[in-house]
Amino acid sequence: MAGLTINGVTKTFGDFDAVKDVSIEVKDGEFLAVLGPSGCGKTTLLRLVAGFENVTSGDIRIGNEIVSTAQGCVPPEKRRVGIVFQNYALWPHMTVAENIGYSLKVAKVDAETRKRRVDDAMALVDLKGFGDRRPANLSGGQRQRVALARCLVAAPSLVLFDEPLANLDVHLRASMEDEFAAFHKRTGTTIVYITHDQAEAMALADRIAVMDNGRLAQLAAPRELYREPANEMVASFISEGMVIPAQVLSPAESGHLKVSVLGQEVVVRCRDGEKPRHEAKVCCRAPDISAAAPGEPGIDGTIRRAVHKGGVARIEFAPDADPTVTLHFEQPDPSPFEAGAKARVRIASGWLIPGGASA
C-alpha cells in the first residue's frame, strides 16, 4: 500500500494543456474519485499516474518514491500499479486463469504459488470455475471481474480505474459498485477511480477531485462538494446546482450570512470571514426551493416547464427579476403548476460561493 502525491503536474500535448497545474494528495488506503465533464483531462491524469505519459512539469510520487518528473519517469512496468480499463483489455488469446496469472508469470513466480494466488483472486471476485474459459465467452460483468482479479493478484500498491462501469447496464453497475466498495474495504488498497457519473463517485469515494478544463476545480469529501462548492463550475456541475446572482448584506457570523437573491432576503451558509459585497453568487439545490405560501416573502416569476416524473414534477421557473436565471425544483403530485402560469417560489437556504473564483 502506498499513498500518491501529484504535485503541480502539467501535461501539454503540442500547445494544448490537457492537465494544468494539478496537485492532489491521496492518502494511503484512500478511495479517491476523479470526476469531470468529458475531455477535462481525467484519462490523461490517470495515464500520467500509470506512467504511460510523462509530465511536462511537476512531479508524481507513489509512496516515498518519485516516479515522474519532467526529467524522466519510472516506466509503467516498474510502478506496481494496477489498472482496470474501461473496455477491460483482457487478452483474447489467453484463458481467464492465464489472464489473471500473467503478472505473476512475468515476475517468475513458481507455478504452484501462481496457481494458488490465481485461485484466490478468482474466489475473491466470485469467478470460481471460470479459469479455463476465454474472455470472449464471458458476460460483461464477468469480464469486468476478471479485469479486477487480474489487477489485484499482483497486490499492487495503487489501483487505477478508468470509467470501469461505463460499458455496463444499469443493474450490473449497481452490483459492481457494491463489489468495488467491498473490494476496497477488504484490501485497503489506495484507489484512484475515474468516472463521469456523479452518483457513482458520491457512493464510492472518500474524497472526490472535480476537474474542469485540465484544472483541479475542487478536492473534497462528497458531502462537502455538495454543500459547499468552491466555485461556480463545481456548484453547477454537481447535482445540477443553480448559480444565482446575489448581494451579500451582512458579514459572516457562525457560518451564515444574509443575502439578497432575486429580491428575496435569504440566510445562507458561507465560509468564515465573508464580508458584504455586490456581484456575489449563491448556489442553491432543488430541495432548497419550494412554492411560497400566500403572504410569505418570495420571488415572482413564470413557470417555464413542468415535467411529470412519476410521483413528483420537475418545475422550471423563470423569475421576473432576472429571466436569464432558471430555477428548478421538485413538486410532489398533484402539482398545481402549469407551464406559462405565474407563480411565486421561495428559497429556503443556499451556499455563498466563495469570492475570488466568482467575483
Place this chain on the structure above:
Amino acid sequence: MSVRLNQGRGQQWAMTVVVAALIVLLSILPMLRLIQEIFAPGGTLSTAAISAGLTNATTWVATGNTLVVGFFGTALAVVLGTSVALLVTLTDVRGRSAFVLCYVMPLMIAPQVTALAWLQLFGPASPLLKLLGIAPPLGSRNPLYSPEGIILLLGVQYGPLVFLLVRAGLRKLPRELVEAARASGAGWFTVLRTIVLPLMTPSIVAAAALAFVSCVGNFGIPAFLGIPANYLVLPTLIYQRLAGGGPAVLGDAAFLSVLIGLIAMAGILAQEMMSRRRDYRISSTSLPAEPYELGKWRVPVQVMMWCLIVLILFLPLLGLVLSSLVPGYGIPLNAATATLDNYRFVLFEYGAARRAFLNSFALSLSAAAFAVLVAIPIAYLVAWSGKKWVKYLNLAVELPYALPGVVLAIASLLMFLKPIPFTGVQLYNTIWIILYAYLARFLVLALRPTIAGYHQIDRALEEAARVAGASLFTRMRTIIFPLVAPAALAGGLLIFMTALSELTVSALLWSSGSETIGVLMFSFEQGGDSNYASAISAITVAITFVLMLLANLLAAHLPSGVLPWRD
C-alpha cells in the same frame, strides 16, 4: 532523486536501433549507392555516365517504348478495372465473391506466367487452336509479339490492381449521396456520370498512377513478348545490356535504372498527391449504397462478366496446361500424344530445374520468414510509437517495392559487386545477393498487413501487460506477437507467393547454381522449350492456388483487405 527514473528504456532503444539499422541497410543504402554511381562513378564527381546515357539513341527508343506501353497499358487497366469495380460494387450482379476471386487472380500470377500462357493460346503451335483446327500455319508470327500484345497483357495483369483501389473507394461512398441524386430524379447513368465518377476521380487517378508504375516497371511481359519482336522497354534494355556486357556495363545500367526510377517516381508522387486529395467529406461511415437493380439486364451483364473471366483467366490457363502436355513444339495434342513427360523432366530429370525449385523455395521461405519477424517490431513503431520520423521509416520500406524491380536489382549489384568491406564476404554471383534483394523488395508486403493488424488491436491490451510488469520484449512475445501473428503470417504468405516465381530481380542477379524458377522458365522459353516452361508455370500456378486456399484459413483473423482476392 530516485535511481529508477528512466530505467527500462533499454529494450525500446535496442529495438529502435535494430529496426533503423535494418531499414538503412535494406532501403536507404542501395538507393544511395545507385545515385552515387550516376553522379560519382568510381568515387569522383562526373557527369560522364549521364551524358553517355543521354546521347545513346537506344536509350530514347526504349524510353519512348516504355512510356507508350506504360500509358496504353494503364489506360486499358483503368477501363477494365473501373468498369468491373462499378458493376461489382454498385449493381445487383450475383456470384460476386467467386467473380472477384477469379478477376483478381492474374494479380497473384507472375507476369511472365501470364505472358507465357497467352503466348501458348495464340501462337501457331497453340494446342487449343490446333484442337479447334484454326491455328495459323507453323512458322507464322505470334500476334502477341508486338507492342499491342504487351499493352493487352499489361492491361489484363494490372486491371485487378485498379479494381481493388476503386472498389475500396466505392465502398466508402455514402448511400445518401446516391440516394439524394436519385430522389432528385436522376437516372442510373446520370448518377454514375454526375455523382459517382466525379467523387471517385481521386481513387481512379491514384489507381491509374499505381498501375502506371507497375506497367513501366514490368519485366516479365515485355521480356516474353517484346524481346522476340526486338521491341525493347527500359527494363528489358537493362537486362540485355547486362546479359551481353556483364559488370563492365553496370554504369550504363545504373543510368537506365535511374531513368526508369524517375519515370516511376512521377507515378508514385501523382498517387501520393491524389490519395491526399481524397475528399474526406465522403469518407463517412454510413452504409454503402443499395445496389442498383439491373432487372432484365442482369443475366446478360453476368454472362458478359464471366466471358471476361473465361477470356483473361480460364483460356490462358487452359492454353498453359495444354501446351505443358504436348510432347514437342508444334505437335498437335490428342489422347495419343498427351504426356506428362514435360513435368517429369522439369521435376526429376533436369538438374538445373531441381536446383531452381530448391533455390526458389529456400529464397521465398527465408524472405517470408524474415519479413514476418521484422515486420512485427517495425509495425509496432509505425503504428504505436506516435513519433513523426517513423513516417519516413515507413516510406523508406515502401520504396524498394514501389520502384521497379530492376532498380533494386542494379542497386544490389552495385553494392555487392566488390566484397563487403572489412569482412571480405562476397555476395556477388551467389544466391545471397538474391536473398538480400528479396528481403529489401518484399518486406513491405508483410509490413502493410501487420500495421493494419496493429490498428485493429486495442492498445490497452499492451498497456495492461505493461502495468502487469512485462518488459517490452516480454510483451512482444506474449501479447503482441499472438495478436498480430495472423496478419503478419498472411503477409508472409503473400511474399512467399510473389517471390516463388519472381523473375525481374533474379533475372539480373542469378548466376550458375543460383537459378530461380522464374529464371528457369525464362531460359526455357528463350531456348524455344515452351513446353517445359509451360509445365513449370502450371506447377507454380497450382502452388499459388494451394497457398491462396491456405491463406483463406486465416481469413477470419485478418483485417479486411489483407487478402486481395477475398471480397
